Amino acid sequence: MFSPRYWTFILIVLAAFGYSMFRISQSPDLIVSPADAYSYRYMELENGLKVMLVRTPEADKASAALSVNVGSMDDPKGREGLAHFLEHMLFLGTEPFPEPDEYQQFIKQNGGSHNAFTSYAQTTYFFDVDNEKLSGALERFAPFFISPTFDEAYVDREKNAVHAEYSANLKEDGRRIFSAQKMAMNPEFTFSSFSTGNLDTLSDREDSKIRDELISFYQTHYSSDRMTLVIAGDYELDQLGNKARQLFSDIPERDVHFERPDVPVFVPEQLPLDMHIKPVKEIRELRFTFPLPEILSQYQYKPVQLLSNLIGHEGDGSILALLKKKGWAESLSAGRSLSTHHASTMVVGIGLTKSGLLHQEEITSILMEYIDLIRTNGIPDYIKEEQRMLNEMTFRFQEHGPISNYTTRLSSNMLIFPVEDTIYGDYRSEPAPDELLKKYLSGLNADNMLRVLIAPGVDTDTTDPWYGTEIKIRPSDYQKPETSEWTGALHLPKANPFVPENLETAPGEASDTPELVTSDNGYQLWYYPEHEFDAPRAQVLIDLKVPAIKDSAEQRVLARLYARTVTEALNTYSYPASLAGLNYRLSATSDGLEIAVSGYFDKLPVLLDQIFTEMKNMDISNEEFDRYQASLVRALENNLKARPYQRTLADLKSWIIEPSFSDTDLLPVVTSATEDALEQFAAQLGNTISVTTYVHGTLSAETANAIGAITQKYYPANTITDTASKLLKAPAEQFQQPVSQDHPDKVMTLYLQGTDTSDLSRAEAGLLAQMISSPYYQYMRTEQQLGYIVFATAYPQKSVPGLLFIVQSPTATPEEMMNHSRIFFRDYEGKLETMSDEEFALFQEGLITRLTENPKNMGEKAANFWADLSTGRYTFDTRQAIADQVGNITKTQILNLYRRAVLNNEWSWLLFEKGGEVNDMTPLNTLDRTSLEQFTVPEYPLPAVKNPAAATDDRK
Structure with missing residues (x-):
């Protein structure tokens, strides 16, 4: 029987839902959430392709995803990884678009992204792109499944890319454990096979060329009736349906009858x-x-x-x-x-x-x-x-989240669920x-x-x-004990006290940006009344700035141990809240502590009050301290065993940010930390502190003030602090630093640092990165076969623009990677010079789309505002301001920037490498970091307090 409380809860929920948990879409029987603004239609083409059309009103991005009911468990014996290899090959040229970089260049230039994955039972391809460019993207996407060329030159090259992907994971425990566990499974259960592929499984053999087997696998497994397609964009459903028929009706419906054997996961009688x-x-x-x-x-x-x-x-x-x-x-x-x-x-x-x-x-x-x-x-x-x-x-x-995530999920679901579900x-x-x-x-x-x-x-x-x-x-040698030792210690969970009962939304008057409600002696309360996403949820972010933490490795370690201690103590209490859609996170930052609470707002103040109570009354035993200390040591040591390119990035950030402490720096500090020091840290936490509380949601201003009052009750702000770390300005020369690690791959991470912090400079660097990303990938990975992990991207740090080039390779040395990068840099100047105005404009539009894309949910919107609030940009317009600059940039400006930063070395070059020195680059350790200039971060004045009578304004 249910308690009265549960009957009350059920009635409240039903009332909030208007006695309708769902609505019916334009496709009969398709069940859709009443909160979902999208429109849907299901259709099936004459070739058996199942299609879901999604209209996404006022969306900046469009997307498509196609799933094939074929995966690694369908690999032929002896050709492990063939399904995965086929996934790679479909990107490298089709009959209408034979150039291997045509698809990805179009997607990138139009503000989008693309990818694919091969799982054990399916292969899925997906992209997102500027909504206005959906037709062009689909025109390049559909031929993957109609007329791929399987160009022999790229078959040979892409084998190396697959092998590089395999090599990059040789020291990755997730892959190693996943593969090792398969050895205990039934060898006839095809999931147990090796799924990635390498040069051994994908090589040509005397009686068989891999290209022939690739084409045969494609023709015997890729059939339209085994595929599901989702197309989403801000178009009428009739328009999307016409596109689906026009472009995907030619996917062949082949005579495919392969069956997956019904065999047990483990050999019978093998377990335990x-x-x-x-x-x-x-x-x-x-x-x-x-x-x-x-x-x-x-x-x-x-x-x-x-x-x-x-x-x-x-x-x-x-x-x-x-x-x-x-x-x-x-x-x-x-x-x-x-x-x-x-x-x-x-x-x-x-x-x-x-x-x-x-x-x-x-x-x-x-x-x-x-x-x-x-x-x-x-x-x-x-x-x-x-x-x-x-x-x-x-x-x-x-x-909703990113549209490509949604189309991918729907295309996968169409392989599993009935249409209506x-x-x-x-x-x-x-x-x-x-x-x-x-x-x-x-x-x-x-x-x-x-x-x-x-x-x-x-x-x-x-x-x-x-x-x-x-x-x-x-x-197995496990023997069940004759008597139980745990009677009474274990029981099923009780009714969840955090199930929300108040689902009524009541936001204050709509505002374009967060409002400053209180500003007083180092305390700020910001409030954003959410009207766009009408759900009974809130996001609360609290930044506790503690000056001592910024400059002290010991204090940073103690902050991490403190956050872990409080989180562990709260776990039993807070876990039911997470089940009920209310989550929190307490984490140490480079200048203090951050608390984030998000979810249904009904019980949010209750959880927040308990978090602060535990923080104020931290209690830890000797055994717990030893355990958390050992856990932090293990985490730092494991960070040092991350992928090589991740290690170089960590060392790069540690070098350019001041003050900062690397994992290597922190390790001895952790081992020397004491329980007494941690207790002292907890006791002194509020002595010198500034506090920023940001409340975002469909709750009232009064509720926001009440949440702010909870923060002030436990940790009243008492000082105005400027604790932000700074970015070092490296000289305009070329420096290198080695990174040591036990991993077979080699890596180069090249960072080019900008010279100022203006929005224009960030816009120029972002646009150049948008333009160079795909060609660099095409040259370094596809043509030169230097590695699986290859990318070029914008890399702004603390408002300073930057460019980042990364290559991780199983064979090439950093010297070879840099030589090829320099060849590419020289050749790309000509491509910039001859680029048409129309192509340049496409890159501008693509970047503007990415920068100004509307948030898809409340959490994403809150995160965007918090990013600006955390850096003191109280105009809350970083992305829009940079987008405005992008629209005014000329091709001549980009060409001049390219020559200054890349060809003439007027920007600083910092190379972090593993696998060998690069000639003609100066060791980075010859620089005295303490003598380097630091970038000045732009400052913005605080806005006026919304209700001056309620608080004192401490603006300077």
């Missing part, structure tokens, strides 16, 4: 198994995989989601709460891992402490006892109903019948389990042939 995996980074995890029946046909009940939510719960009585109390675990996650039409798996991953490594049997028994608790007692109706109502509420107040299927959550739950619960037992220990130093006896990961597989 224990497995060891030795990682590269300092990772400690105990992972449990349970093979289960397929779940695609049960999507409306979401049985595995319901069970995963209970096992992964972090509140009182949960597995994680008990493991943390024992000091054995730091995190726990549970969820579906794979899902095919024949099988699925659930994975439970438990992040271990060092102590937890010694208690694997007890941890396993706790997991099994909790599952037995569910099996014995069943799942109460209030938990099922709560999940259903929260899913319905999320659907009712659905928000293309949108609603992710949210549909009917209460699961007990018999259905028993079917899946029966698979969650110790005899049907792969238990994997991932940790340094584990015992191993063999290696994964693809990534060289050291592993060991053996029959």
Whole structure:
């Protein structure tokens, strides 16, 4: 039975929904959220292609995504990675557009982006572009699936790119663990195969050329009736439908009859198994995989989601709460891992402490006892109903993100769900019948389990042939204890106190930008009444600036330990809030602490008050301090093992920003930190502090003031601080610095630093980057085959414009990368000189579209305002001001900038490399950083306080 509170909640939600959880689109039976401003139509072309059309009113961007029901599990034996290789090849020329860079150049020049991915069961291609250029993008996109050329020269070259992608991941634990776990699976289950491909699996052979096999695979797997297409843009649905028919009707409907074998994930009678995996980074995890029946046909009940939510719960009585109390675990996650039409798996991953490594049997028994608790007692109706109502509420107040993410999701959903549930299927959550739950619960037992220990130093006896990961597989030795040690410590979650009850929106008078409500002695309260996105949500961002943190490595370390301590102490309390759509984050910054709370605003003040209460009353045991300290050491050490290009970027930022402290700098400081110092940090946190609170949402000005009052109650501001770090101005010469790391790839990261902070300079650098990005990629990656990770981009830092060129390669040295970059730089001058005015204008329009694109949801809008507020740009117009400058730039200005910055070296060049020095570049360590000039950041006056009677204005 439900409590009166739950009946009240249900009635409130139903009233807010107007007794209608959804509306019907122009396609009969297609279920759409009433909050969704988009219009939809489903159609099927004569060739069997399933098409969803989406009208997106007043959208800046248009998008398309096409999914093919073909993936890596369909690779022919011995040709592992062929589906992935085919995905690469479709970008490199079609009969109407044979040039290999035509598609990506068009997309980039018109303010868009593109990509594709190959998963085990599908391959998806997608792009977004300036709305007005949708037709041109579709004209270049559709031939991928009609008339790709498979140019022999690029077949040979792109093999190297696939191999470079494989090589770049050789030290990536995610890929290594993913691949290693497959070795425990049934070799006849095709998911267990190697999926990326490399030069061995994709090479020509005496009896077979890879190009021939590529074409054969394309012709026997890519058929229109196995594809789904989504086209979205600000066009009438009839116009979009005509485009779909005109451009995609020629996709061949081939006689494709391949079937995926119905074989079990693991060899029958093979389980239970224990497995060891030795990682590269300092990772400690105990992972449990349970093979289960397929779940695609049960999507409306979401049985595995319901069970995963209970096992992964972090509140009182949960597995994680008990493991943390024992000091054995730091995190726990549970969820579906794979899902095919024949099988699925659930994975439970438990992040271990060092102590937890010694208690694997007890941890396993706790997991099994909790599952037995569910099996014995069943799942109460209030938990099922709560999940259903929260899913319905999320659907009712659905928000859109980037349009290409949405088209990609819809095209994937069309492969899985009935047409009417293309949108609603992710949210549909009917209460699961007990018999259905028993079917899946029966698979969650110790005899049907792969238990994997991932940790340094584990015992191993063999290696994964693809990534060289050291592993060991053996029959499991887990024995269920005869008596339970955990009776009473584990129980199912109680009714969620954070489920919102007030769903009425009441924003104040509409405003174009945030309003300054209070300004007094280092305290600012800003408020933005949201009218565009009508959902009962809010975003609250609080910046606590502490001067001591900026200049002290010790204080920065203590701030991170403090944030971790408070977050851990709040976890049991706050986890139900996250389930109810109310999330928070407490994080250390370079000059203080930041608190972000977002979601349904009804219980937001309650959560915020508890956050501050915990911050004020921080309490930590010796054991907890040791654990958090060790965890921070591990995180810093793991950062040093990131991808080579990520390491060079981290070192670059550490060098140009003052003050800053690298991971290497912080490591010894962390190890010397003490519990007493942390407690002193907590006690003194409010002694010298300035506070900025930003409240954004469909709530009233009075509520915003009340939220600001909570901040002031616990941490009243008492000083005006200028704690922002500065950017060093490097000399206009060429410098280099090596980065050491145990990774087979080599890398160059070249940063060209601008000379001033004006909007015009940022606009010019952004436009030049927009123009040069695609040609640089085409030359360095496609033509010269120097690596998989290649890009050129704008890289502004603290209002200073910059250009960034990155190449990571398994074979080329930094010297070779730089030589080819210089060749490209010299040649590109001619292309700039001869570029037509029409082509130049396209680049301008594309960048303007990107800069002025409207936010898709409340969170994105708040983040844009917060970015300006954090840098003190109180006009809140950075993106628009730069876009206005872009529109006035001439080609001559860009050519002059290119010559100054790139050809004549009037900008500073900073090269961070791994794999060998570059000739004719000066070591960066010859520069005295302390003597360098710092850029001056533009200052903007504070606006007038909206209600001067309510506060004192401290503007200077």
